Amino acid sequence: MNNTLKLKFKFSDKNKIKAKKILKKYPKKFSRSAILPLLHLVQDQLEGWLSKDSIEYISKFLNVPLINVYEVASFYHMYNLKKVGKNCINVCTTTPCWLRGSDIILKKFEQKLNVKVGETTKDNLFSLNEIECLGACVDAPVIKINNNYYENLKLDDIQKIIKNLKR
Numbered sequence: 001m002n003n004t005l006k007l008k009f010k011f012s013d014k015n016k017i018k019a020k021k022i023l024k025k026y027p028k029k030f031s032r033s034a035i036l037p038l039l040h041l042v043q044d045q046l047e048g049w050l051s052k053d054s055i056e057y058i059s060k061f062l063n064v065p066l067i068n069v070y071e072v073a074s075f076y077h078m079y080n081l082k083k084v085g086k087n088c089i090n091v092c093t094t095t096p097c098w099l100r101g102s103d104i105i106l107k108k109f110e111q112k113l114n115v116k117v118g119e120t121t122k123d124n125l126f127s128l129n130e131i132e133c134l135g136a137c138v139d140a141p142v143i144k145i146n147n148n149y150y151e152n153l154k155l156d157d158i159q160k161i162i163k164n165l166k167r
């Protein structure tokens, strides 16, 4: 790891141990394959998002060009490049979910949380995003909140979900 550039982000001691364990899974010349799991680790540490300097940190940690880490971080919807609320609600609006009413579900969340897509509530409890297929089309419509899937969603479920998450 190159330490010439001072970055604000660094792995916690616990995560540094985890990161080293992750690295051991890959042959040295393929260490860039660890970008995905390391970005997950960063996102957990930062409570749901990847700051610019954390992406730079991973680039230095793996000794891979910054653009390679950034292109992974910006390609997958599971990574957030800006701060999100405690509960990050991702509504799938790809065709199978859309055919089963995901656009109405999205509107309902906007209405109940008083935010638009891409925004976070003032109390920082919820962020709302529209995303592409979550790979669970058979149970459309599907949403993902943090790491949990909610499938076969009905409009009536929305209020219950919000209430439960507020507890």
Ligand code: FES
Pocket: 092, 093, 094, 095, 096, 097, 098, 132, 133, 134, 135, 136, 137, 138, 140, 141, 142
């Ligand atoms: S289209 Fe929504 S989960 Fe696949």
